[in-house]
Amino acid sequence: MSDNIILSLAQARELSKSILMDNRFSEDHAKSITDVILACQQDDCHSHGLFRLLMCTQSMKFGRINGSANPTIVDAAPSVVKADANGGISLLAMDAALPLLIEKTKKNGIAALAINRCFHFSALWPEVEKLSAAGLAGLAMVPSHAWVAPAGGSRGTLGTNPLAFSWPRQGQHPFTFDFATSQFARGEIELYRRAGKPLPEGVAIDKEGQPTTDAEAAMGGAMLTFGGYKGSALSIMIELLAGPLIDDLTSKESMEAANGQPEAPYHGEIIIAFDPNLLSGGRAAANNDRAERLFADIIDQGARLPSQRRYQARERNLARDAVEIPQTLYNDLLALRK
Numbered sequence: 001m002s003d004n005i006i007l008s009l010a011q012a013r014e015l016s017k018s019i020l021m022d023n024r025f026s027e028d029h030a031k032s033i034t035d036v037i038l039a040c041q042q043d044d045c046h047s048h049g050l051f052r053l054l055m056c057t058q059s060m061k062f063g064r065i066n067g068s069a070n071p072t073i074v075d076a077a078p079s080v081v082k083a084d085a086n087g088g089i090s091l092l093a094m095d096a097a098l099p100l101l102i103e104k105t106k107k108n109g110i111a112a113l114a115i116n117r118c119f120h121f122s123a124l125w126p127e128v129e130k131l132s133a134a135g136l137a138g139l140a141m142v143p144s145h146a147w148v149a150p151a152g153g154s155r156g157t158l159g160t161n162p163l164a165f166s167w168p169r170q171g172q173h174p175f176t177f178d179f180a181t182s183q184f185a186r187g188e189i190e191l192y193r194r195a196g197k198p199l200p201e202g203v204a205i206d207k208e209g210q211p212t213t214d215a216e217a218a219m220g221g222a223m224l225t226f227g228g229y230k231g232s233a234l235s236i237m238i239e240l241l242a243g244p245l246i247d248d249l250t251s252k253e254s255m256e257a258a259n260g261q262p263e264a265p266y267h268g269e270i271i272i273a274f275d276p277n278l279l280s281g282g283r284a285a286a287n288n289d290r291a292e293r294l295f296a297d298i299i300d301q302g303a304r305l306p307s308q309r310r311y312q313a314r315e316r317n318l319a320r321d322a323v324e325i326p327q328t329l330y331n332d333l334l335a336l337r338k
C-alpha cells in the first residue's frame with residue numbers, strides 16, 4: 001500500500017503527544033488522549049485513531065476547550081461518582097474517576113459515573129474495557145452533535161450516540177462491542193470524504209432530504225440511524241441517559257453551543273458498572289461458565305464475536321510494532337507540529 005506510511009508504536013505515541021502539547025494541551029491531557037488514540041490506532045479503528053488529532057487540535061482554535069483543565073471528582077452517593085471535566089477533554093476526567101467507580105461497584109454491585117462539561121471525541125471501548133479488566137461488566141454512552149435524523153424524520157436532531165458494553169472473560173479478551181447508533185460514525189463518513197469514496201446506500205440523506213451516497217452531501221444533510229426505528233429509539237435513550245438524566249446537554253444543545261464552529265461536541269457521558277459477583281449472589285464462577293457456553297454456541301455456528309477483528313489487528317500490529325496511516329493524514333498531522 002504505497003500511499004500509506006508505517007510508524008512504530010513509539011513513533012506514533014510521540015507524534016500524538018507532541019502534536020497535542022504543541023497545541024496547548026497539558027502533559028496530563030496529552031497522555032490521556034494519546035493512550036486512547038493509540039489504543040484505537042493499534043486496533044485498526046481508523047475513525048478514532050490518529051485521525052482524531054485533527055478534531056482535537058481544530059477544536060482548540062475556538063477557545064472553548066481548556067487544554068489544562070483539572071477534573072473535579074465528587075463522591076456524590078454510595079453508587080454515584082460525578083466528574084466535572086471543567087471544560088477539558090473527557091478522558092482525563094474518566095481516568096481520574098475510574099478508581100472510585102470501580103471501588104463503589106465492588107462494594108454495592110452497581111455504580112454509575114456521570115462525567116459533565118466535557119469535550120468528547122473518542123471511542124468508548126477503551127473505557128468499558130478498563131471496567132472488564134477490573135472484573136466488572138460495563139456500559140458507556142455519550143451524545144455528540146445533532147447530525148442524525150430520527151427514523152421517519154428528515155433533519156439532524158440526534159447524535160451519532162455510541163453505545164459500548166464489555167463483559168469480563170477468564171484468560172481471554174473480554175466480550176466487547178462499541179458502535180454508533182447511526183448507520184456510520186461521523187468519523188467514518190469523514191474518512192470516506194477524505195478518500196473521495198462514495199458511501200453505501202442507506203447511510204445518509206442530503207439537505208433536501210433525498211438519499212445520497214456523496215459523503216460531502218451527507219455531512220451537509222443528515223445521517224440515518226442503524227436499524228430504522230430501533231436504532232432511533234436507542235439513540236433517544238442515550239440522549240436522555242447521558243443528557244438530562246445527568247444534568248448535561250443533548251446533541252442538539254451541544255451543536256447549538258458550538259455556534260457553527262467545527263468543534264468536538266461538548267456535553268456529558270454516563271458509564272454504568274456491574275459487579276458479576278455481587279449481582280449473582282456470589283455465583284460468578286458458575287455463571288461465567290454459562291456465559292462461555294453462550295459465546296461457544298455463537299462461534300460454533302461460524303459467527304464472530306464483536307471486537308474479534310480488533311483483537312486480531314492488535315495482535316498483528318503489536319507483533320510488527322507498527323501502525324499504518326494514509327500518507328495524506330500523516331502530512332496533515334506533521335503540519336500541526338509547531
Ligand code: NDP
Pocket residue numbers: 045047048120121122123124125142143144160161162163164176177178179180181183184185186187188304305306307308309310311
Ligand atoms: P463499527 O460499525 O465499526 O463496529 C461496531 C461493533 O460491531 C464493533 O464492536 C465491531 O467489532 C462489531 N462488528 C462489526 N462487524 C461485526 C460482525 N460481522 N460480527 C460481529 N460483530 C461485528 O463501529 P462504528 O463505526 O459504529 O463506531 C466506531 C467507533 O466510533 C466506536 O468506537 C464509537 O465509540 C466511536 N464513536 C464515538 C462517538 C463519540 O461521540 N465519541 C460517536 C460515534 C462513534 P470489530 O471492531 O471487531 O469489527
Ligand code: PYC
Pocket residue numbers: 047120121122144145160180184185186187188265
Ligand atoms: O464519529 O460520530 C463520530 C464522533 C462524534 C464525536 C466523536 N466521534
